[in-house]
Amino acid sequence: MSSMKNFTKALTFFLAIIAPLLIVTIALRQPDNDRAMLEALKTKYLTEHQSGVDHGKMEILQQDFSNPHEITAACLSCHTERGHELLQSAHFTWEREAYIPGRGVTYLGKKNLLNNFCTGVQSNEGSCMKCHAGYGWSDKSFDFDNQFNIDCIVCHDNTGTYKKAGGGAGYPVMGENGPDFKKILASVGLPKSENCGSCHFTGGGGNNVKHGDLEMALLTAGRNVDVHMGVDGSNMNCVDCHTAENHVMKGRYYGVSSTNTQRMSCEECHTAFPHQKSILNEHSIKVACQTCHIPVYAKVNPTKMYWDWSTATRKKDGEGYENLDSMGNITYASIKGDFEWGTHVQPEYSWFNGTADHHLLTDKVDTTQPFLKINTLMGEYRDHNSKIIPVKVHRGRQPYDTENLTIIQAKLWDKEKGKGALWLDLEWERAIVEGMAYVGLPYSGKHDFVTTEMYLPINHMVSPASEVVSCKECHTPENGRLAALTDFYMPGRDRNFMLDFSGKMLLILSLIGVAVHAVIRIISARNIKSAQSH
Amino acid sequence: MSKTKKAYVYKGFERFWHWNQSLLIFLLALTGFEIHSSFSLFGYETAVDLHNKAAWAFIILIIFAIFWHFTTGEWKQYIPTTENLRAQAEFYLFGIFRNAPHPTKKTLISKLNPLQRLVYLGLKVLIIPVMVVSGLLYMFYRYPQDGGIEIINVDNLEIIALIHTFGAFILLAFVIVHLYLITTGHTITSNLKAMITGWEELEEDDEEISKKEDNE
Numbered sequence: 001m002s003s004m005k006n007f008t009k010a011l012t013f014f015l016a017i018i019a020p021l022l023i024v025t026i027a028l029r030q031p032d033n034d035r036a037m038l039e040a041l042k043t044k045y046l047t048e049h050q051s052g053v054d055h056g057k058m059e060i061l062q063q064d065f066s067n068p069h070e071i072t073a074a075c076l077s078c079h080t081e082r083g084h085e086l087l088q089s090a091h092f093t094w095e096r097e098a099y100i101p102g103r104g105v106t107y108l109g110k111k112n113l114l115n116n117f118c119t120g121v122q123s124n125e126g127s128c129m130k131c132h133a134g135y136g137w138s139d140k141s142f143d144f145d146n147q148f149n150i151d152c153i154v155c156h157d158n159t160g161t162y163k164k165a166g167g168g169a170g171y172p173v174m175g176e177n178g179p180d181f182k183k184i185l186a187s188v189g190l191p192k193s194e195n196c197g198s199c200h201f202t203g204g205g206g207n208n209v210k211h212g213d214l215e216m217a218l219l220t221a222g223r224n225v226d227v228h229m230g231v232d233g234s235n236m237n238c239v240d241c242h243t244a245e246n247h248v249m250k251g252r253y254y255g256v257s258s259t260n261t262q263r264m265s266c267e268e269c270h271t272a273f274p275h276q277k278s279i280l281n282e283h284s285i286k287v288a289c290q291t292c293h294i295p296v297y298a299k300v301n302p303t304k305m306y307w308d309w310s311t312a313t314r315k316k317d318g319e320g321y322e323n324l325d326s327m328g329n330i331t332y333a334s335i336k337g338d339f340e341w342g343t344h345v346q347p348e349y350s351w352f353n354g355t356a357d358h359h360l361l362t363d364k365v366d367t368t369q370p371f372l373k374i375n376t377l378m379g380e381y382r383d384h385n386s387k388i389i390p391v392k393v394h395r396g397r398q399p400y401d402t403e404n405l406t407i408i409q410a411k412l413w414d415k416e417k418g419k420g421a422l423w424l425d426l427e428w429e430r431a432i433v434e435g436m437a438y439v440g441l442p443y444s445g446k447h448d449f450v451t452t453e454m455y456l457p458i459n460h461m462v463s464p465a466s467e468v469v470s471c472k473e474c475h476t477p478e479n480g481r482l483a484a485l486t487d488f489y490m491p492g493r494d495r496n497f498m499l500d501f502s503g504k505m506l507l508i509l510s511l512i513g514v515a516v517h518a519v520i521r522i523i524s525a526r527n528i529k530s531a532q533s534h
Numbered sequence: 535m536s537k538t539k540k541a542y543v544y545k546g547f548e549r550f551w552h553w554n555q556s557l558l559i560f561l562l563a564l565t566g567f568e569i570h571s572s573f574s575l576f577g578y579e580t581a582v583d584l585h586n587k588a589a590w591a592f593i594i595l596i597i598f599a600i601f602w603h604f605t606t607g608e609w610k611q612y613i614p615t616t617e618n619l620r621a622q623a624e625f626y627l628f629g630i631f632r633n634a635p636h637p638t639k640k641t642l643i644s645k646l647n648p649l650q651r652l653v654y655l656g657l658k659v660l661i662i663p664v665m666v667v668s669g670l671l672y673m674f675y676r677y678p679q680d681g682g683i684e685i686i687n688v689d690n691l692e693i694i695a696l697i698h699t700f701g702a703f704i705l706l707a708f709v710i711v712h713l714y715l716i717t718t719g720h721t722i723t724s725n726l727k728a729m730i731t732g733w734e735e736l737e738e739d740d741e742e743i744s745k746k747e748d749n750e
Contacts, residue, residue: 009546279582382689471578477571489692492571492578496696503703510707514714517626524631 041269045234049190056186065181068135068172069148074185076147083147085247090257091133092150094121098258100357101378109256113358116374116394116454117204117307120361120409123438127413129170131199138169155195156188167415193219193229196238204304205336212303212345212392213294213460225299227462241269255375255456260354260385264459266290286488288352288387290459292469296344297392297458302329306340307396310449313426320426335412335423337397347390347458349482353379361441365405365450371395372407374454381488388485390458398452399432403444411435538735543645543728548608551599552729558592559705561585566702589669596662611646612655619648630718640736653708661704668698 055061060074076083086092095109114120121128129137134149136142143149151170153162161179164172172178197216204210208217223230228241241264242251251264266289273281274289283292297303313334315321320334329341357376365372379386399408411434414421420434428447436443474482475492482490544552565585568575576584603609621637626649629637638647646654672695675688688694719725720735728734 277583279586471582475569475571475578489690489695491569491691491695494692494695495570495699499696499699499703503699506703506707507710510710514711518714518717520631525633528633 037271037274042234045236045240051189054186055188058185061185062182066174068151068153068174071181071185072135072148072150072152075152082152082247083150086133086150086152087145087147089133089247089249090252091155091247091249093144094132096257096259100258101355103357106258108258108358108360112361113256114361114374114398114407114409115204115210115255116396116398116452117210117304118412119309119398119407122409123411123435124413126169126415127167130164130166130168131203132170135170153184153188154198155191157184157195158187158189158192159184160192160194167413191237191239193238196242200238208298208301209304210394211456211460212342213297213458215298215301215303217300218460221300223464224467225461227464229460253457254352254354254356254377255454258356258358263354266293284387286381286387288389290390290462291347291349291388293462293465294347294390294458294460295463295467295469296346297390297461298343298345299461300343302327302341302343303345303392304339305342305345305392305394306338307336307394308338308449309399310337310397312337312422313428315426334426345392346481348393349388349485350377350391350455351379351381351383351386351485351487352377352389353383353386355379359407361407361409361439363406365400365407367405367450371451371453372398372400374452377455381485388482392456392458394454394456396452396454397449399428399447400450401436401442401444402446402448404442406441407450408432408443408447409435409439409441411438538737540733541642541736542732543640543642543734543736544732545606546732547598547602549729549732551595551602554595555592555599558588558595559709561588562592563702563706563709566698570699570702586673589673593666596666611644612651612658614651614655615648617648619652622647622649626718636720640734642736657705657708661701661708664697665701665705668694668701672698 058078060077063070063074065071065074072083090096090109093109094111095107098106098108100106110121112120112122118124118128125142126138133151133154134142135151136149151164151172153172154164159179162172162184163179164170197214197219200211201207201215201218202209203214208215218226218229220231221229223233228234228236242249244250248262250262252262254263267284270289272284275281311332313320314332315334321332322330322334323332325331325341327341330339331341332338355378357378359372359374359376377389377391399410400406401408410422410428410431411420412422412431414424417424419425420427420430422428422431425431432443432447469481472492474480475490477493477495480493482493562585564575565581565588567573568578568581569585575581618638625634625637628634636647638644640647671688672691675691675694716725717723719728724734
């Protein structure tokens with residue numbers, strides 16, 4: 001009878017307590033859908049694009065072209081409206097209209113902005129325009145309204161044989177030494193990663209120099225380097241994500257694009273709730289996906305972390321020279337100064353709301369600051385549109401006018417010696433005078449060098465899930481990845497020292513209190529006992 | 535020595551509630567202070583996971599406990615009183631060392647001495663609600679931010695986190711003292727036994743006839 005009663009009791013407890021717990025636990029469980037979503041995405045990008053046109057059958061392309069402008073004209077004879085599109089495209093204009101808070105409406109881009117590498121294109125167009133989607137931009141006289149100045153092939157060549165000439169202002173090598181244009185034109189199609197990479201991998205003067213997360217190795221590396229482009233994985237192309245509508249590409253780089261439009265985010269494919277664990281999804285309100293999913297960049301080849309222009313122009317035996325490190329990286333070049341390189345670099349982190357500012361050639365240098373920001377990422381914890389993003393911070397030293405307090409655009413390149421180009425004549429003063437004259441800004445005749453920082457996005461080289469940044473790498477009291485972002489409270493990193501001290505004291509005093517009480521009890525109990533026995 | 539009689543003091547649910555609560559508080563303290571980076575034990579991710587699961591279990595337990603307290607009328611046990619408060623304090627400070635009798639007689643209607651009444655009431659209406667509310671805000675702080683409901687916007691987790699940490703220290707201090715005071719019953723183990731079995735030797739009182747017989 002009694003055991004029956006006990007059994008009923010146990011059953012009641014089970015039903016009353018355990019059952020609701022189970023029900024709620026099951027109800028709170030997130031559905032197991034992230035794998036399904038990933039599989040669907042993988043399937044989607046497995047399908048190869050099939051062209052509906054065989055350009056080899058186009059009669060107009062069967063000519064022996066002697067001039068690349070004629071090739072463009074041939075393209076546009078069928079693709080009649082694409083020329084207008086390209087004339088508006090940033091790949092051609094190298095500038096955009098942008099509203100920057102605190103600055104107003106601006107027209108900025110690679111055309112006129114400073115960077116922390118070769119500093120800027122102005123007065124150096126002949127060399128820089130090797131990466132312009134056009135022909136002949138050698139100086140200010142370039143016609144941006146002429147459709148025949150567009151270079152279609154640099155993006156649409158699918159043979160991998162098209163090359164723009166060095167120092168050719170965007171013109172390819174033509175004639176005998178040039179590639180087989182008939183073959184190239186017969187197979188034009190959607191851009192391959194190689195096309196994009198021919199410029200975007202080599203910015204700053206060599207493979208992976210500038211970005212750190214964009215380099216040649218992406219074409220051949222596996223998932224361990226980049227889960228999207230890995231040849232043993234989804235093997236995706238640049239344009240699978242960077243889709244275009246009327247030649248307007250998705251995904252814009254804040255180093256040159258200031259406004260928060262046409263930016264790309266992981267969420268567009270992976271949704272804002274890609275994790276099974278809701279606590280991870282909750283991070284996404286303040287933390288960009290890349291912050292955890294790209295633990296290191298420059299996973300294969302080194303990227304340039306530091307560029308000190310102030311040491312340029314040194315000579316050995318009257319000649320410029322280069323020093324290499326044991327890995328074969330240039331650590332000093334007379335034409336450029338001192339470099340530092342890094343591989344497997346841990347990103348730094350910054351708040352970003354999508355809007356960026358830039359230090360313009362006309363802006364004043366504030367010499368009271370420890371360094372000058374070449375570009376500024378806007379955002380902070382309290383800004384609801386801001387997220388923490390990983391950045392490559394490229395540091396350096398650039399020439400500035402000590403009287404006018406402006407950054408200097410020096411003339412670096414020319415076809416021949418004696419025209420003031422730093423890279424040929426190895427002389428700062430003349431290069432500065434020529435460069436500043438070209439941009440039409442005053443130069444006082446006195447220059448020095450200022451410490452600079454430039455922020456570059458780390459969006460590629462997404463690691464497999466197993467290598468993701470762990471909780472403790474940020475939620476740790478000392479030297480965490482987010483140690484530099486101090487405008488918010490993060491559990492595990494932050495604490496109130498007064499509160500913690502008081503709390504610890506409270507616990508210690510409680511322990512001492514009960515210990516003393518216990519000791520007095522034991523002693524007095526003994527005393528009472530002995531008193532009774534006597 | 536007055537006559538004593540065995541009485542069924544702590545009902546089944548009451549004990550279930552008490553021991554589960556104690557387990558959950560230990561688990562929450564362990565995982566919580568790991569999240570606070572006071573030590574490493576489970577690993578951060580597991581600690582957060584356990585802490586959140588234990589929190590939900592605790593909330594469900596609290597809901598059942600509230601229901602139980604009101605339906606059984608047991609909530610009246612916690613009505614504070616100043617009667618004997620001073621005597622009780624003096625007992626713990628002096629009388630206990632002289633083997634003096636407990637100043638408050640434990641009965642089924644009044645199981646708690648005035649100090650216990652005050653402390654437990656404080657836990658129930660102040661510390662635990664503060665921990666639950668700050669804990670829920672901790673869990674869901676992103677939602678007001680995201681939804682833009684201005685009045686409950688949490689612009690900084692700091693104040694929530696500090697309140698939650700403060701409560702944790704108070705609860706831990708309570709646990710230390712509470713564990714020690716277990717030993718201050720009629721015998722060293724009588725309080726512990728009572729909370730495990732439900733049965734305790736109470737001083738016989740004419741009006742307070744235990745329902746021992748009824749239960750057997």
